[in-house]
Amino acid sequence: MSKVITVKFGGTSLADAEQIKKVAEIVKSNPERRYLVASAPGKRFKDDIKVTDLLYSCYSEFAKGDEFSGTLAKIKERYASIISDLGVDFDISSEINGIEYELKKYPPVDYLASRGEYLNSKIIADFLGWPFVDAAEIIFFNENGFLDEAKTFMTTAEKLKSLQNAVIPGFYGSMPDGSIKTFSRGGSDVTGSIVARSVNADMYENWTDVSGMLSADPRIVENPKVIEYITYTELRELSYMGASVLHEDAVFPVRKAGIPINIRNTNSPSDNGTVISASLPKDIKRSAVTGIAGRKGFTSIRVEKSQMNGQTGFGARLLYIFSRNGIPFEHCPTGIDTLSVVVNGSLFDSKREDILREIKNELLPDFITIEKNLAVIAVVGEGMVSVCGVAAKIFKSLAEAGINIRMIDQGSDELNIIIGVDDSDYEKSINVLYNSMIKDGR
Ligand code: ASP
Secondary structure, three states: OOOOEEEEEOHHHHOOHHHHHHHHHHHHOOOOEEEEEEOOOOOOOOOOOOHHHHHHHHHHHHHOOOOOHHHHHHHHHHHHHHHHHHOOOOOHHHHHHHHHHHHOOOOOHHHHHHHHHHHHHHHHHHHHOOOEOOHHHOOEEOOOOOEOHHHHHHHHHHHHHOOOOEEEEOOEEEOOOOOEEEOOOOOHHHHHHHHHHHOOOOEEEEEEOOOOOEOOOOOOOOOOOEOOEEEHHHHHHHHHOOOOOOOHHHHHHHHHHOOOEEEEEOOOOOOOOEEEEOOOOOOOOOOOOOEEEEEEEEEEEEEEOOOHHHOOOHHHHHHHHHHHOOOOEEEOOEOOOEEEEEEEHHHHHHHHHHHHHHHHHHHOOOEEEEEEEEEEEEEEOHHHHHOOOHHHHHHHHHHHOOOOEEEEEEOOOOOEEEEEEEHHHHHHHHHHHHHHHHHOOO
């Protein structure tokens, strides 16, 4: 049986006719690429405005009773130039008139926001000569606004079963009353994942404007290597620490079904990109560390009490104080008689007096020490479990660079080592770790 690939193209890949022609070439070069999920036209140049952003502005002008026809005309113009450059026969005026007519019935903002992908997908479908399938007819949310997975997967599978190819707009679906609801921003990634899962695709290709996920932040490290293979778990750790390549919710539908995701670059289609899957291929050679990511601005609250480890529930009570003040904790390194809670610094500052008072009253600690301006860096890699000396190398390279480590934490799954350094040492630490653990490999 031939394979099925679901492809999703992001906004920059579909920003104008020239980009759409590249997309058509990519899709037509492999007949296994059968279902295409499209974003709205994104930015063509640095200061350009995404169509979705224009749609949100248009709605807010309308809702305030301001003149919105100028913004709507800009949106129409974006599509009109795509249509004429592609040479398709598409009546954008009547589509825009229809949208304006609906708008006057005061639909939720999601309706207007979704029209970017709706129109783009219809035009792309015409250009490719593929059928258009409206996401509102196959993707469903329940009364509470959560994806109705069972109904969505079943309906999408049923609808696409009979179609060799289809173009489906990303970003939205429909509520039980038929009104349009969008995912959060960047949500076309989620649509792509849902479609891949529903048709039981062999691969979910997510085409964007970078050649895969980078092993470190390119704003800090010059030309970081692309990660060729990464597991879902590693991706989750790196994304949580700020490395972003996909909408967070895009992983879940395909992950459950064991469908790999391949991040690819529309502007450089021969690059292999990054493959994200449940486990790594057996024969690949990788360094023990897959990627490095981090964030600044944490505060550590270190609570010390002699004989703490003999007391039951000390940690639970300490964490409860944070949770009832609405402060999530990020890390919790422990010693025999000390427990530190690492939290977002500005969130903590907003509740600082209450939290400290409650700790003092309820836990009667010997000392509380507060360390501010802490940067937390995660060094992530499944390979760490089987290689000895990874931690030693990390600490040695930081020590040799004169960087003082203020916190160490290792996840219980041996997937990452978390290091706390001074905010002012953050960029330097990332570079040192990248050079010793990834660039030179091991
Ligand atoms: N167009 C939407 C946005 O800009 C969704 C997407 O592109 O994924 O957020």
